[in-house]
Amino acid sequence: MSKKVIERLKAQLGGKILATSDFRGDDEAVVAPKDWLEAARFVRDDADCAMDHFIDLTAVDYPERAQDGEGPRFDVLVFARSSTKNHRVRLKTRVAEGAALDSIFTVWAGASWAEREVFDMFGITFANHPDLRRILMYPEFQGFPLRKDYPIEKTQPLVPYREIEGIDKLPPFGPDMGQPWSRVDWNERLHGGDVQVSPAIGTQQGQRPSLSKGPEYLPDETPEAE
Amino acid sequence: MADVRGSGNAIPSKAVMGGGDAGFVTTRLEELLGWARKYSLFQYPFVTACCGMEFMAVAGPRYDVARFGAEAPRFSPRQSDLLWVVGTVSQRQAPALRRVYEQMGDPKYVLAFGTCASCGGFYDNYATVPGIDKIIPVDVYVPGCPPRPEAVLDGLMLLMEKVGRGNRGEGLVAPPREVPAMAKIRKKGTAVYFGQERMREEKALTEGAAPSVAELLEQSLAERPVETITLLSKDGETSKKSHDDHH
Known part of the structure; x- marks a missing residue:
């Protein structure tokens, strides 16, 4: 369905797209953290992609990957959809513990709270976020509950x-x-x-x-x- | 009135003080107050989750909690007697629940509606209070996920029994009802199976021991006609101790 989006991304962003996959029809493009904001802005603004609908932004923790030196610890994912073309895409990046990722709230305002949730649950910080504080847990809470090493x-x-x-x-x-x-x-x-x-x-x-x-x-x- | 005193956990003696033509009834003041209180449990519904649907069914005309005088909701804790905690309580909500409880005037009662309120249910995690009894005292636990309205009424009747006795002792569990469909999923190797095994072992250990308060109450409910007024004085020391525990 959104093969065209992946192809378009590859054509326009070239080497910035590190990998793609289409497992069971869910198309995915992986970018480096430094290209995160640019890729998000591209899929929204490009006439062929027109991803005007922000669905979700979330993260996954793979602590053993970082321990074994196989890569950064977290995956951060954003799911976007086009309401005019009815296709969707998943952008993904890998973030190391302690590194800040660019906030994409300037692309989709709705990402603001989702980024707060990811910060709350995983402790991933977002650069240039307007109000980065806990959203679900209380301020007294210590640690990040969805990290795999939270007891x-x-x-x-x-x-x-x-x-x-x-x-x-x-x-x-x-x-x-x-x-x-x-x-x-x-x-x-x-x-x-x-x-x-x-x-x-x-x-x-x-x-x-x-x-x-x-x-x-x-x-x-x-x-x-x- | 010497003969109406119950001893320990024994089944209360059933002395009916006749009224009728004589035009008066004699009883002790606290028995009368308990009898009055148990038929006017004004509720404060602290409804947080899916159990609320069953709570609505209980409050609606079909199951009609008004039969028990417990239908009037009061949205100020200061005017209510019975706190219904219906659903999951998160750690973040706990201060609010605690505060609502503290604002209620004595005598106050708490009913834990459903598994989440009783023990946290399957929300065994960082966010959920594993049972509201960690925060406030509970008088009756109603198991079920969510409980059927009948189970809630069982729990409510258990509470009324408790209120009528003027006893603020340990929390009671409404007697569970066997669900035949559950037998099918008790396959060996599942958590349900092991839980059943464990319960069976524990039951075997307590065999021959004194029956629990809940069992006694169940028996006494079955034996007693509804209209009878029970006269049962407090069991001096034990009930005093548990009363202190309670607050």
Whole structure:
């Protein structure tokens, strides 16, 4: 559907498009962080792309990729759509921990809050953002909860829990009533069992590797235009 | 009035103080107050999530919570007796919930509606309070995701029983109802299966032990005709202690 967009991007931006993919019809173009703003502006302004609809901006954390020296830690993605041509594209870039990415709120104003959310959840900073502060979590919150190394059972209560006996008890009823599964898992392990219901807990406990370091993008693997 | 005293957790004695032609009833003041309170639980609905749909069903004409005198919502905590916490409470909301609870005048009661309010449900994460009892005392937990209106009414009746006794002890869990469809998904190797095994083991451990308060209440509800007024004085020491715990 939006093959044309990918081709147009490649033709116009040339070497700035590091890689493309079209897994199950979802077209994607990877750019370097320094070309992020330019690529976003191009897909909005170019007459053939006309991506006037900002859908979402989000991020993915691959900590093992950075540990093994295979690339920067985070993927940042923006999803854009054209309401006149009814096609969509996903732009992606890789950002290292601590590096700032250019804000694209000047391209799509709606990206402003999405960038705040990414900052809130992953701690990725956006240069030239007008108001970069937490949007969902409270200001007292320490750390970034959607990073894979945020302890999975860690909470930071605003109201201290009551100091009575048995406050850490398991829920007062069984799994038929929606007892949380990770606590079943946790409790099972405390009693010497080997149930692995929550992959995320297992990963953080070092019992299993994480599922993915993200897709490989090497320049020589870039598929040429057909 | 010596014979109406219950002992410990035993089933309350059922002494009916006849009215009728005589034109008067004798009882103790706190029993009378408890009886009056339990039929006028003005509610403060703290509705945050999908359980709200079932809450509306309970409040609507079909299930008609007005039968229990608990239908009148008061949107000021100062005018309400019963705080319905319906749905997931996030850490960020916790101060508001705490404040609403603190603004209610005594005697005040809290009903945790659904699994999220009771224990956080499957939101076992950085953002969610794992049960409102971490923040405020809870009188009755109603399990379910969301609970059926019948389960909510079970919980409400349990609460009324508690209010009538003037007892502010430990939180009660509305007795769960077996759902046949759930048996199908209890496949070996799933979390549900292991949870069931665990419950069975725990049940085996407590076999022969004294029945829980919830079980006793369930029995007593089944045995007692609705119209009867129960006279049951407080169990001095235990109820005093749990009252202190409560606040």
